[in-house]
Amino acid sequence: DVKVTQSSRYLVKRTGEKVFLECVQDMDHENMFWYRQDPGLGLRLIYFSYDVKMKEKGDIPEGYSVSREKKERFSLILESASTNQTSMYLCASSLIWVGWGDNQPQHFGDGTRLSIL
């Protein structure tokens, strides 16, 4: 089974702090993703990475950065946390999509509930 591990289930930080959320996967997946999930807004993609040191902006990258120094690890960074970044953060990983007929689902970690006070 694919295992995606997020470093914290619950985290409380203060406005202006620099916050690191860590994610590790053990299946040698090329792709890794960070989402946030808010009531009524569903899952929204923040950033993703398709290889080491490669990153691409998702739909809501503002206020976030990411780091992928090793294939198995993908970090989300809140440079200066704000209250509107209080949310559930979900990390996911997947194999690359190779073409027609190839279904590659994403596998999620348990999530981190982040509260910014």
Next chain:
Amino acid sequence: RKEVEQDPGPFNVPEGATVAFNCTYSNSASQSFFWYRQDCRKEPKLLMSVYSSGNEDGRFTAQLNRASQYISLLIRDSKLSDSATYLCVVNDRPHAGNMLTFGGGTRLMVKP
């Protein structure tokens, strides 16, 4: 217009009932399709992939209609443990690193 649309529900059904969810997607170039299940305050988990020919996994049947751009999920003989939110998920940007687009979810509540 949302790229992936689902009726948010909730669908309240008695145990043993058959329930069906539909989902529509806007990008005709979408390549792969999934149903995920998400329990309250938990992460989404893959329920099943959806193939063009339709596929079944126990009490769950998924269908894809590419011409009409919709996906369905049928649950037969509903159990209390089926209560969850069901997310329709589409790979509508396949050349962009397997990015998936998630529907808002349909909430199912199975009652005794």
